[in-house]
Amino acid sequence: MKQPEYQRRPDAAPKVTGALKYLTDRFEENMLIGKVLRSEYPHARIKKIDTSAAEALPGIHAVLTHHDVPGLNRFGIVTPDQPVFCEDRVRYTGDAVAAVAAESAEAADQALAAVIVEYEPLPVLDSVEKALDPEAELLHEAGNILHEAYYTRGNLQEGFAGCTSIVEETYQLPRQMHGYMETEGGVVVPEKDGGISVYMATQHGFKDRFQLSRILDAPEEKIRIISSPIGGSFGGKDELNLQPYGALLALKAGLPVRVHNTREESVRAGLKRHPMAITMRTGADENGRVLAHETTIYADTGAYATLGPAILEFAVEHASGLYPIPNIATTGVSVFTNNGVAGEFRGFGGNQVTFALEGQMDRLAERLGMEGAELRAKNMRKPSDAGPLGQEIAPTDGGRMILEDVTAWQQLPLSNAGETPWVKNGRGGAVSMHGGGLGYGRLDPSGGRLALTKEGKLEAAFGFEECGQGIAAVIETVMKDTFSCHEEDIEITIGDTNKVPVSGSTTASRGTGMVWTAVENMKDSFRRQLLAEASRVTATAAADLYLGAGGVHKIGTEPSLFLSYKALAEYVQEGDIETHTAFDFPVTPDEIDSGHYLYSFGGVSAEVEVNLLTGTVRVLDLKQSVSAGPVMYPQGYRGQIEGGGIMALGYTLMEDAVMDEGRYQTENFDTYLMPGVKDLPDNVTVKPREEVMEGDIHGPRGVGEIGTIAVAPAIAEAIYQAIGARPHKLPVSREWVLQQIQQRGLLPWNKPEKIPGG
C-alpha cells in the first residue's frame, strides 16, 4: 500500500469510523429535548405571550419566556443587545420568544405549537436604504446605525487631480451562509453543585462561560463549557446560539437537556456573512501609480450587533489592501435591519472589500492599457512599508511573492483554445492581504500549559477548539518537532474550560501561531524540568540526558531510551513538572485602533469556462499561492486553502441566502446551493511560500481565512476575459451572464445590442 504522504491527524480514526462523539451526538440518562419558539414576524410588537396551554401538556418539564431569565436577558460578544427571549418586540424571524423542554421531540413540538403569542406587525426594514430613511422606526435605542468607521490619509481631491485614469464601481456582495454540516446544539447537564456543564460548540469557551454567567446570574466557576469536537464552524458558532436555552431549560427542569437545531432553524437563527454594497473610486497617473482611492461601504448587519463593528473596521482597514496608496478616504457604515443577523465569518469583512479592490485594479489596468499583474506590481507594498492604516507592521515580502506566482500563472495557456465554439475560456488573477489576530485595542490574550501527567504523558493544554481546522494536528506536530517525542507520548487537552488555560478565541487565523509561540515560550523550561527530574531520580548528570521518543534518553547507550515518561511520572506528583505561558497576540506598536501587525497574503489564479448557451460558469483551474510563514502541518495547511477556495467559489458563483421582506427564501440545502463535488475544478493547486524576512520571530501565521479572500475577484476577472463583461455583483448569476452574452452578440445568431452605460 502507498505510504501516507503526511502524518495522520490525531482525530483521524474516530472521524472516519463514525466513532467520534460530537456534542450533538451526546446522550444522557433522563435527557429531555429542548426546543425554541422563534418569531413569526421579522418585525413586530409582542402584545401577549400565553404559555399556560403548553405547560398543561403531558411530558412538559419547562416552558420559559423572558420572565424566566435570572440575569441579563441579553447576549452578544461585545455588545449584549440580543434578547435571550424577546419581551415586547421582535426584530428578525430568528428572535426567540419561548423555549420548552419535553420528554420527546414530538411533545416539545406540540408544546411550542401551544404557546400563544400575539403580535402586532411593524413595517419591515429589509434593506439598508429603508433602515436609513429618516422616517424609519428605530430598531435600537441608539438608532439604526450600528457602527461607523473611517480612515483617511493624504488629500483625496489633490490625489484625484493628479490622475489620468479614474474608475468607479459599486460592488454588491451576498449573504453567504457558513453551511457547517453539524447544526448548532448539544447537551446541558445540571450538576450536583448547582452548576452546569454545557456540551456545545463554540469558538471561545471562556467567552461563552462569561456570557452564560451574565444570563444565568451564576458565578463563572459554576459553568463548565465543553466545546470540542465541532462539525464545522467557520466563524458561525463564535457567538452564542442555543447555549442560553439549553442552560436555562436544564436548570429549570433539573435534568439534562439536549437542544439541536434542524437545518431550517439554523438558517433562520444563525449568523451569515454581511451583505455589503461597496462603492470605490480609484485613480492612477499615466504611469499606473495609484494615487487616490475612495471607498464607501454599507453593511447590512441585520437585527443585532454581535461582532458587526469589528467586521466593519476590518473591511475599512483592508480597503486599500496591499497597495500603499498616498490618498485614501474610506467610510464604513453598518446598519441594523430586520434581516437575519450578520456576523463573524471566515475572512471577516476582507472578502467583500477585496472583491471590490481587486475589481478596481483590473478595471484601472484596462483603462491604462496594462496587464492587471503589471499594475499590481507597480503599486505593491515594499517589505518595510507601513500597514494599510499607516501602522507599523511586521516586515513582510509576502505580497511580492504571491504576486510573482499569480503573474507567472497568468501566462499559462487556456485549456480550450476555441475547439468548442459555444464555450469561452478566460483566466484571471487577484491578490489579498489579511490581518491576523483581533487588532490593536482589543484584548487578545493567549497562552498554554505543558505538563507531565500522572500517566506519563506530555500534556499540551490550550483553550482552543477543534472545529475541523486541525488545531490538534498542529499541536501534535509542534510538540513532536520541539521535544522529539512520539505522538503516543502526547496528550492534547483542548475545548474544556475546566481543564485548559486561557488562549483566546479560536478565530482570526490565530490558533496555529499562538500554539507555536506558546510552545516556543515554554520549551526550555519544560525540557529543563523534565531533564532535572530525570537526572535526580536516576542520579545521572543532566548533561548526559536528552528528550526523545518515549521518554528521556542517555547519550552513548543503546538503546538510548533511558527512562520512559511513564517511569518518570511515578517519581513525581501531578503538577511537579508543569509550565505555563501567558502572552498577548502581537499588535502594532502604533496606537491605531483595530490595526493589525501580522498579515498573511494570498494570490489566486483562476481559469473558467463560460458556456454561451446556458450561461454556466465552471471553474477549471484554481491555483493559490499563500504567504503565511512556515507550514506546521502540511495536510492541514493544504486542506484549509483547498477548502477555503471552494467555499469562496461558492460565494462567487452560487451562494446567497436570499431574503424577501425579512424572511429567508432559502431555508435549506435545496434552495441554498453550496458547491458539490461536481463544482470542483479539474485542477486545484496550493503553493505555500514559506519564506519570512530575516529575523522574523513570529512563526506560522495561520491559514484559516486567507484561502477564501482573493478567489472571487480572480474568478470575476476570468469571466471578464472569457466574455468581456465585468461582474460587480455576487453571486454571478447565469441570467446576468446570458444577458451579457446577448448584449455583446457573442453567439452568431444574436447581434450585439447597444450596451447601456458600457
Add this chain to the structure above:
Amino acid sequence: MEQTRKDSRGIERRQGKYACTFHVNGEEVSIEASPMDRVVDLLRDRMHETGTKISCGIGRCGACSIWLDGRLTSSCLLLAYQVEGKEVTTIEGIGTEERCSIVQEAFMNEGGFQCGYCTPGMIMATESLLRHTPDPDDEQIREGLSGNICRCTGYSGIIRAVRAASVNLQ
C-alpha cells in the same frame, strides 16, 4: 394502540407504535417505533448509533447516508416501515478504529476530512461506488459522490482518498 394527531406543520400523523424489526450491520434489532419514524432518528436517538449524521434532513447533503440492502440511501428520507425486515448497513458496519477499511485508511492518509461531520456519509458513498465501480474515472467519482456535501475540504482531499482507495483495493 393507534391514534392520530397533528404535528407542528399541521400534518396528520398516525401515532401507533409497533415493533419494527430489521437488521443493522448484520444484527437483528427490534425496536418500538411508529411506522413514520425516520430511520436516522431510530439509529441516532434510539440505538445511539451516532456515526450516521443528520444535517439537512431533506435528502440533499448525504450526511445521513446508509445502505439499505446494499444500496446507498439517505436515512433522513427513510421511514421505519420501509426498513422492516431489511438489512441496514451504517458506518459502524464498515470498520472500527482498530480495523479500518481500505477506504477509511485512504481518507485518513489523504486528508479526506476536516471536521469529519460529512465523513461517515462520504465513506458510505465511496464504499458503495468502489464496490460497483472498482476503478472509477474522474467522472464516475464525481457522480458517485454527487449526493454528499462537504463544507470543509473542498473535495480535493476526498478525491485523492477515493483514488488511493481504488488503487489499494486492486
